[in-house]
Amino acid sequence: MRRSRGFRSNTRRILYIGRSVRRTITKTLRTFDIGDKVLIKHDASVQKGMPHPRFYGRAGNIVEKRGIAYRVAIKDGNKDKSVIARPEHIRKM
Known part of the structure; x- marks a missing residue:
């Protein structure tokens, strides 16, 4: 049986x-x-609006507000990526 590779693995x-x-x-x-x-x-007690665990510890800039959440622009190597996260999962630097 193949190993499962879910969102929180x-x-x-x-x-x-x-x-x-x-x-x-x-x-x-x-x-x-x-x-x-x-x-x-990440705040593990809140599952809603949690970004993918690969972005844990990354720094970025707030680009826009989307409902309750915020869109954060981060740099991943040479690529520009955006992550949508709720306020529980982001902290001001």
């Missing part, structure tokens, strides 16, 4: 929820301005 340490971590409403209500430099850090 090999993410045991990246998407770990610590015992002392408590989700607060302020993380959800955070706002960012266009052009802000942000860091993608």
